[in-house]
Amino acid sequence: MPKDYNQIVLSILEFVGGRDNIKQAAHCLTRLRLVLKDESQVNQAQLDAIEVVKGSFAAAGIFQIVIGAGEVEKVYRQLLQVTGLKQATLADVKEEGAAKLNPVQRLVKILSDIFMPILPAIITAGLLMGINNLIGSKGLFIDGKSLLDAYPGLQGTWDLINMMANTSFVFLPALVGWSATKKFGGSEILGIVMGLLLVHPDLLNGWAYGKAAAGIGGAKLPYFNILGVFHFEKVGYQGQILPILIAAYILSQVEGWLKKRVPAALQLLIVPITTIVITGVLALGIIGPVTRSIGTVLTSGIVGIYEHVPVLGALIFGALYAPLVITGMHHMFIAVDLQLIVQNGGTFIWPMIALSNIAQGSAALAMFWVAGNGKEKSMASTAALSAYAGITEPAMFGVNLRYRYPFYAALTGSVAAAIFITLNRVLAPAIGVGGLPAFISIFPQNIPMFLVGMVIAVAVPFLLTVAVAKHRLLKAGKQGAAVME
Incomplete structure (x- = not known):
């Protein structure tokens, strides 16, 4: 029997406080997302009892009604028709909902908005790395041997999968740089450049930082010597998150400040290069070392609890x-x-x-x-x-x-x-x-x-x-x- 989406929408409206209680509405793959003026007007028990509704909750300033793939779009179209609301994007609704959040919630939302777009790349890399671990692990399938030992012909496959798996982690700062500058209102391409700068092959690979800092095997930390006045570590930040997050925010601020002051005819010449030079020096000279230390302290604290x-x-x-x-x-x-x-x-x-x-x-x-x-x-x-x-x-x-x-x-x-x-x-x-x-x-x-x-x-x-x-x-x-x- 066909569903009566008009009646479903009328019921939803009744139990979320009516048309006047809705500021904006959008939908994702499975959920109807509403920005409500007063969430206390929601009758959640009655709302969840509606035929197509699989649950509801409030998060990040948005009231979300779980409906399911396919049906949510039909409900949304009928909602717009019944209420006269203008069609809104998820970004519109998130921005409206963010205004209702406290500072901690806003910080969490920023992190969520940055990481969600790049999550498929991270998960894909994780799965590929898992497959490689299974192929290369000794004793998992054959006593005393890995599949590579038993079948040397797998070596090329292993190498290829390993390269694919490592790509997202090696160039993670570039992925985060793109997503973070997009979130902070900067140029995404400059965010990518900044991320790549932090993993440039001329820098000491970040994975080798610990050994070099401890002088293991005679390794030493290389340094930039700027005019004999400034010295800072010539070290990369492979796989690191905090340095590029802070750098992307500063890059966006510097770029925005310059765009307001540089004539339009000169912006292409002046703004990108000035933004990259200023942010790059700050990222390698100050942001990177400081955030590495912060990350080390936080990680050590978490590991300490885990260990003790x-x-x-x-x-x-x-x-x-x-x-x-x-x-x-x-x-x-x-x-x-x-x-x-x-x-x-x-x-x-x-x-x-x-x-x-x-x-x-x-x-x-x-x-x-x-x-x-x-x-x-x-x-x-x-x-x-x-x-x-x-x-x-x-x-x-x-x-x-x-x-x-x-x-x-x-x-x-x-x-x-x-x-x-x-x-x-x-x-x-x-x-x-x-x-x-x-x-x-x-x-x-x-x-x-x-x-x-x-x-x-x-x-x-x-x-x-x-x-x-x-x-x-x-x-x-x-x-x-x-x-x-």
């Missing part, structure tokens, strides 16, 4: 990651992961993120098992599959948070799995898909323990959710009340 009180660190992270997804603050961990990979050769945070996602999917899968009607089963199964693929919003907002106890069961499973893999020192050399395929991006020697962690993340939330549902069934006397209560 691993159970506490795993408990906190396992319990807090999913709630941070609700606020949108989880995006900040991308930068932390990358810093850990650069400084320590691997990250212990990303494996816990993957297990948290799996735990949310398992709780949603349990709700599919106990649900009493077709709509609930369909929503729960779709949400579980999405979470197992690394996208947890449908599971959290459409199922687990809706009934609360599956969400708590997922947190319990996430904590248990995080503690287990932390005690077993599971690390990832790169960021991959944060779901069931995550094991590909784990160090080969850690894969067995990570797989045990995955079993924990699947079993604990599933069994807890089913147990609570059955308890409610016995208490209420009927399945509908048990699941929906």
Whole structure:
């Protein structure tokens, strides 16, 4: 039976406070995104009960209604027709919503806006690196040998995949430079140039900085000598995040300042070169060394907790990651992961993120098992599959948070799995898909323990959710009340 999208839109309007409560509206692949004047007017329980609505939540100043791919566009078109609202882009809505945020939320939003466009490149590199690790790991498939040892013909394939995998990490500052200058209002091409400048082959490779600084093997740090007055390290920043983030912001400010003061006829000649020279000197002479030190201190602090009180660190992270997804603050961990990979050769945070996602999917899968009607089963199964693929919003907002106890069961499973893999020192050399395929991006020697962690993340939330549902069934006397209560 065809859906009545006009009635669906009228119901949505009723439960979000009416047409007058909506300032702007846009949509992404699965969600309707609204900037509301007063979010307290939303009747979330009634809104979530609408036929096509799979959940709703507020984040980053935007009220988001999860509808699903395909249908969200139909609902959006009908919404514009019914309300007379002008079509808006996601950027328009994000900008409007940002005005409602506090300083911390704005910082998190900036990081999210910068990293989200480059995330496909980072994930692709992580998966390719995982494949290479599997091919090159000794004893994983053949006792005492790697696949490369057993089949030398794989060497060329391994080399090619390795080059593809390393590209995104070697030139990460260029990717961040492009995205960050775009966010800060500067010229994207200058952002790319600045990022490439920080990894120029004439600079000492950033991966070798530690050895050179410590004088290992007679290595020494090279320096720029500027007119005999200024001296600063001639060192690259491969894989680093903080230097290019700050440099991109300063570049955008310098460029904007110059454009306001240089005549239009001379801008092409003066603005780019002046911007690059000023920002480049600052980046290599001040920003880079300072941010490297800051990154080292932050990373050392995180590693210190991991080394000295691993159970506490795993408990906190396992319990807090999913709630941070609700606020949108989880995006900040991308930068932390990358810093850990650069400084320590691997990250212990990303494996816990993957297990948290799996735990949310398992709780949603349990709700599919106990649900009493077709709509609930369909929503729960779709949400579980999405979470197992690394996208947890449908599971959290459409199922687990809706009934609360599956969400708590997922947190319990996430904590248990995080503690287990932390005690077993599971690390990832790169960021991959944060779901069931995550094991590909784990160090080969850690894969067995990570797989045990995955079993924990699947079993604990599933069994807890089913147990609570059955308890409610016995208490209420009927399945509908048990699941929906």
